[in-house]
Amino acid sequence: MPSPKNAMEIFQYLDKSNCRECGHKTCLAFAGAVFTGQRKISDCPKLPKHIIRRFSVKEAGNIIEQNRDEYLADLKKEISRIDLAEAAKRIEARFADNKLTLKVLGKDFSVDTNGQLYTDIHVNPWVAVPFLNYVLHGKGLPVSGNWKSFRELTEGKARYPLFQKRCEAVIKRVADTYTELFDDMVHLFNGRKVAEQFESDISVVLHPLPRLPLMVCYWLPEDGLDSSLNLFFDETADRNLDIGSIFSLGAGLAQMLTKLAQRHGYTPDP
Numbered sequence: 682m683p684s685p686k687n688a689m690e691i692f693q694y695l696d697k698s699n700c701r702e703c704g705h706k707t708c709l710a711f712a713g714a715v716f717t718g719q720r721k722i723s724d725c726p727k728l729p730k731h732i733i734r735r736f737s738v739k740e741a742g743n744i745i746e747q748n749r750d751e752y753l754a755d756l757k758k759e760i761s762r763i764d765l766a767e768a769a770k771r772i773e774a775r776f777a778d779n780k781l782t783l784k785v786l787g788k789d790f791s792v793d794t795n796g797q798l799y800t801d802i803h804v805n806p807w808v809a810v811p812f813l814n815y816v817l818h819g820k821g822l823p824v825s826g827n828w829k830s831f832r833e834l835t836e837g838k839a840r841y842p843l844f845q846k847r848c849e850a851v852i853k854r855v856a857d858t859y860t861e862l863f864d865d866m867v868h869l870f871n872g873r874k875v876a877e878q879f880e881s882d883i884s885v886v887l888h889p890l891p892r893l894p895l896m897v898c899y900w901l902p903e904d905g906l907d908s909s910l911n912l913f914f915d916e917t918a919d920r921n922l923d924i925g926s927i928f929s930l931g932a933g934l935a936q937m938l939t940k941l942a943q944r945h946g947y948t949p950d951p
């Protein structure tokens with residue numbers, strides 16, 4: 682079987698019972714995670730082995746790159762089928778003129794009842810996908826103030842190696858070379874420097890989504906040890922957003938910060 686062209690091609694083979702045994706709330710969400718390379722089709726225990734064998738799913742990173750735009754189109758269609766005003770109440774977003782609006786990194790980000798996106802910032806698919814999943818499935822739980830690493834979140838452990846490679850390692854390389862990075866996070870992305878956490882040298886809290894704060898902690902090189910950088914999430918994060926979307930937010934942030942540094946003439950070490 683050739684690689685699927687969109688999440689719906691995977692969805693058609695699933696049980697469609699939304700039983701949640703795979704850790705996703707719906708079979709469609711699971712199909713999206715398979716399509717973007719964050720889950721394997723074999724992670725659905727209800728799928729017959731002959732179907733699993735027919736899928737030739739490629740390595741995760743390639744699929745993410747190739748298919749994210751198609752997945753975004755599927756999510757937009759899903760938005761057009763829900764009651765957006767009710768969704769706005771659930772996640773405490775604004776709703777006016779048929780548009781749901783909330784803040785992404787301090788800037789207004791909206792979607793209308795047809796799934797059309799509006800924002801003052803460049804629409805990065807890495808951010809648009811989590812935004813739409815937050816609108817579709819977010820519980821709107823209040824932030825607890827207790828931080829967890831990505832690997833401590835539900836389903837985070839298995840995905841952490843890829844998260845470390847695509848998010849934390851990338852942002853660390855930027856931070857190592859672009860010294861204004863943390864000031865830019867504050868001024869451009871409405872971040873907030875907080876007292877050093879986990880004995881880090883710099884800690885900045887960002888809000889890629891209103892109830893999904895993300896804390897970047899950076900440790901400077903010391904005594905022959907290399908610098909290090911980790912991202913932390915509120916302990917409610919995995920209930921306010923699916924783990925694939927949390928992954929995507931981290932990857933999107935890494936991409937945005939890399940471009941920002943490059944615009945200022947800095948070239949992060951490979």
Ligand code: SF4
Pocket residue numbers: 695696697698699700701702703704705706707708711712724725726727728
């Ligand atoms: S385990 Fe399979 S059938 Fe159950 S929700 Fe996940 S994808 Fe759907």
